[in-house]
Amino acid sequence: MSSQLELPSHLVKRGYWVNRSHGPIMGQTITTDAKTGGVIVALLAVITSLGMTHLWHLLTFIYHQTRAKGRPRDGLFRHQQAMLRTLPTPSALIAESTKLWLAWRRVSDKALSRSIGHISVALIFVIGSLAASIFSSSIVTSSNLEVLVKSGNCGRFSDNASVPLSYKANLSAGAETYARDCYPPNFMPSRCNVFIRPSIPFKSEMVQCPFQDKICRTQGLSLDSGLLDLNDAFGLNLADADRLQYRRKSVCAVLSLNGYTRVEDMTETDAKAIGRPLFPGEQAIYYQYGSFLVDDSEMFQTTLGANSSREYDAL
Numbered sequence: 001m002s003s004q005l006e007l008p009s010h011l012v013k014r015g016y017w018v019n020r021s022h023g024p025i026m027g028q029t030i031t032t033d034a035k036t037g038g039v040i041v042a043l044l045a046v047i048t049s050l051g052m053t054h055l056w057h058l059l060t061f062i063y064h065q066t067r068a069k070g071r072p073r074d075g076l077f078r079h080q081q082a083m084l085r086t087l088p089t090p091s092a093l094i095a096e097s098t099k100l101w102l103a104w105r106r107v108s109d110k111a112l113s114r115s116i117g118h119i120s121v122a123l124i125f126v127i128g129s130l131a132a133s134i135f136s137s138s139i140v141t142s143s144n145l146e147v148l149v150k151s152g153n154c155g156r157f158s159d160n161a162s163v164p165l166s167y168k169a170n171l172s173a174g175a176e177t178y179a180r181d182c183y184p185p186n187f188m189p190s191r192c193n194v195f196i197r198p199s200i201p202f203k204s205e206m207v208q209c210p211f212q213d214k215i216c217r218t219q220g221l222s223l224d225s226g227l228l229d230l231n232d233a234f235g236l237n238l239a240d241a242d243r244l245q246y247r248r249k250s251v252c253a254v255l256s257l258n259g260y261t262r263v264e265d266m267t268e269t270d271a272k273a274i275g276r277p278l279f280p281g282e283q284a285i286y287y288q289y290g291s292f293l294v295d296d297s298e299m300f301q302t303t304l305g306a307n308s309s310r311e312y313d314a315l
Contacts, residue, residue, distance in 0.1 A: 013148040020237050021146075031147055037140050044136045052129045057087045076104045076111060080118070090122040090129070097122070148237060196235035200225055209253040215260070215289065220253040255289065262286050263303070270300065279304060
């Protein structure tokens with residue numbers, strides 16, 4: 001995705017937090033930098049190996065002690081006890097138990113049944129140790145990260161006067177790139193993982209025009225988002241007791257221009273609204289579709305901008 005939508009690192013919470021979208025247990029998260037993450041991966045591999053080794057030794061010793069009851073036993077049992085007392089590794093236990101079975105198979109009819117249990121348990125533990133070592137690395141994630149963000153720029157984009165103009169410009173440019181790459185027909189999935197949900201589907205249908213019949217030129221188009229969970233759709237991290245659902249429904253229609261527009265010379269007030277000096281004789285199209293308490297609350301579009309751009313901005 002465009003670098004204009006990259007998240008500044010100082011807005012990311014470092015340390016422990018709970019990603020509530022994954023639940024209170026699986027959502028336990030610690031956010032740190034890449035260097036520390038690499039150290040954690042190596043440390044987890046070492047700790048996992050040490051932990052599994054000591055667990056195996058402990059289980060082997062307990063098993064050895066439970067078998068040692070002081071009763072008369074045959075040679076195979078004594079050999080097995082001697083082997084268990086040395087606390088062999090799981091792979092060594094498999095090899096030694098196989099050797100004992102081969103050595104005693106002609107002497108004892110139950111040599112195989114008395115050895116297969118040791119071999120099976122050791123094999124299961126070997127597989128479990130390998131799985132634990134492999135999956136321990138999945139605890140740390142370095143791609144497609146979900147982080148907790150705290151920014152003073154959160155809120156309505158157009159009404160937040162504290163947001164710097166440079167940030168608004170970068171965000172607008174990034175939104176244009178995202179819309180071009182992440183909506184049909186130019187859908188590019190690799191660039192559309194910036195937001196918690198790449199797109200929000202709307203239900204659309206033709207309805208009656210919401211304005212007076214004399215103003216409407218077409219039927220109305222209804223766009224309904226349905227109920228959207230703030231966590232799932234907008235990326236908030238609210239607890240279950242605080243979660244809300246939001247719904248946006250809009251109805252629009254093409255309006256008639258006859259009797260509702262006028263073309264006049266632009267004023268200095270208009271120049272302040274568009275943020276640049278006026279060109280000589282520059283005019284604007286003014287749109288008046290209702291009664292306003294303030295004279296400058298009507299919308300207008302400079303005729304120069306309308307002729308030189310494919311985009312429309314109502315000011």
